[in-house]
Amino acid sequence: MADSLVIKRPRVASISDAVDEENTKKDIEMVIWLRDGVGLSLVNDSLQELAYITLTGIDVHYLESSGEINLNAGINNIQVDNQLQTSLKPVVLFASKEDEKTPALSLAVTKLQTSTKTKTPALSLAVTKLQTSTKTVDIYKRLIVTLCKMTLTMEELLLLHLFKFFGMAQEESDVEKMDENHFDTLRSTSSETQAKRYFIDTLKLNATEFKLSVLTSPKLPPDLQRLKKYQGLFLVQFEDAPVSLDPYTRLHAFETQQFLVDSIAKHYTEELKSQALKLLGAMDFLGNPIGLMQDIQDGLKELIMEGNVSGLAKNVTHGLSNTAAKVTSTLSDGLGTVAMDSRHRDVRHAIKASHDGSSAGHLKAGVRGFAFGVVGGLTSVFQQTYRGVAEDGLVEGLIPGMAKGIIGTVTKPTAGFLDFASGTMAALRSSTSSASHVMPPKVRPHRCCANPAGMLPRYSRFDAKGLEYVQKLCEGGKQERYFAMDTLRSNPSDGMQVLITSECTYFLSMSDSLEPVLKVTHLELYHARHLPERSKYYIEVTKKASTELGIHSHSGGATKERPRVRCDNERIAKKVSQQINYAKSCFEELKQQVIVDNEDENLRLELPGPSYTT
Secondary structure (H helix, E strand, O other): OEEEEEEEOOOOOOHHHHHHHHHHHOOOOEEEEEEEOEEEEEEEOOOOOOEEEEEEEEEEEEOOOOOOEEEEEEEEEEEEEEEOOOOOOOOEEEEEEOOOOOOOOHHHHHHHHHHHHHOOOOOEEEEEEEEEOOOOEEEEEEEEEEOOEEEEEEEEHHHHHHHHHOOOOOOHHHHHHHHHHHHHHHHHHHHHHOEEEEEEEEEEEEOOOOEEEEEEEOOOHHHHHHHHHHHHHOOOOEEEEEEEOOOOEEEHHHEEHHHHHHHHHHHHHHHHHHOHHHHHEEEEEHHOHHHHHHHHHHHHHHHHOOOEEEEEEEHHHHHHHHHHHHHHHHHHHHHHOOOOOHHHHHHHHHHHHOOOOOOHHHHHHHHHHHHHHHHHHHHHHHHHHHHHHHHHHHHHHHHHHHHHHHHHHHHHHHHHHHHHHHHHHHHHHHOOOOOOOOOOOOOOOOOOOOOOOOOOOOOOHHHHHHHHHHHHHHHOOOOEEEEEEEEEOOOOOOOEEEEEEEEEEEEEEOOOOOEEEEEEEOOOOEEEEEEEEEEEEEEEEEEEEOOOEEEEEOOOOOEEEEEEEOOOOHHHHHHHHHHHHHHHOOOOOOOOOOOHHHHHHHOOOOOOOOOOOO
């Protein structure tokens, strides 16, 4: 069924019904069904996409009569993706799937239940409100919100970005500068809100089961470090803690809005405090014993109810490898801190986070971490001694630098070995993961948040793909901005694409997009033009010659090269040539840009005036 919107308004049928026209004319019924749902992208003022919220299968039934308003709404699926480039987990929030493995004894019952009921929505809302003339009291017969079992994975970096996005990073000095009229407006609005009360005959919030994970970030930008200190935020890393919360229920409630909000917040705060033992049992430094017991329980369940011995072995292996990976990772992080080398620690964390979630990726990261630790240990004395002398001088930096180097000689290879052990166990854990431990994929790739003019463009999967290429080709894309991407030749045998950034133009083969066939930096680029020749169309790029084989200019200047790339048609050749020339002009303009630092805001240019002598 396609997306639909149906609105019905009853009309007066006859003269005898005209008496009730005053009551009937307000009756309205609205039905909304959005199968593909809606998506909401959160982009901050730095043109960085933080999260992408997907709501699919939206079903709304609204019925308004002279006596009451009924609203029944449901959302079949909710998913929030972490769109930060350095995210550790791809998905923040999603509806947990039911176990796909059904015991043989209950198979017939399950089939009968499946045939007689529909899929439970991730979020459902049922509201019945009475129509009243008073403005100080709203009367509700029922207000019921139900949330299915969810998995929430919150990363510290994303959490701080969201705090800043929603205005929770306001400094005290900024608060003091607010206009007093704003406080008067807030005071009047607050008094009106407090005067209004809500009578709710049945209020129920069902948000009972969660899988909760918190991931800390090893390194934060300075502004987010200040925000973390300002909020007094302290997080401890844990994963897949099973949290069970009692529903919030109130009967015949007659309270203000603020009182109800405070009551709900207090209820769920107390419920989370009651789950402290489960949260402690899921801590990484303890090896997540709660997760180990859950895996053993699932394995025994499969053995007893299905006679599946391999299922028992798989679940037990997953639990033990998960515990070993977390313990060794915690020990390696501790030794990395003891080494007192911030540069080495940052590179270690980057290597550990470089995996793609697969078994091969974890194993590769472990091997790289071990090699980096061994090399760091062998060169620790020399590097730390040199760094100490260079930063603090010969007298004050020699002995401390040498001491740090000696400590690093032991701790860095040991931390590298533990990284290898952690990566090996993580690879074994990934290979034995069941469906309940697997996250759904992202709904869509990272958004390209800035076009060449610096404006937020409309979402394009083609541009998102080009942005991914920039991240892979340009060492994280921190120095280069994505400008454009296009297909020059669509033939599968010799297909060619062009990727244009603020610094370079890459010509990429369809078969291997990570190895550029031709790379032209805008520093060495003169211009580009389309060139028709013998019913074929080319893009000719004029650049500085990298060898002595270039063509000498008539003016006796530097040698030039003019490589050509064939295109499918003249339109593509013209379009891409214009885009390359535009990127070159933007590059030349950026060279003239004056970047003002925070320390330079108060600097003023003072010109000396004429001197007078008497």
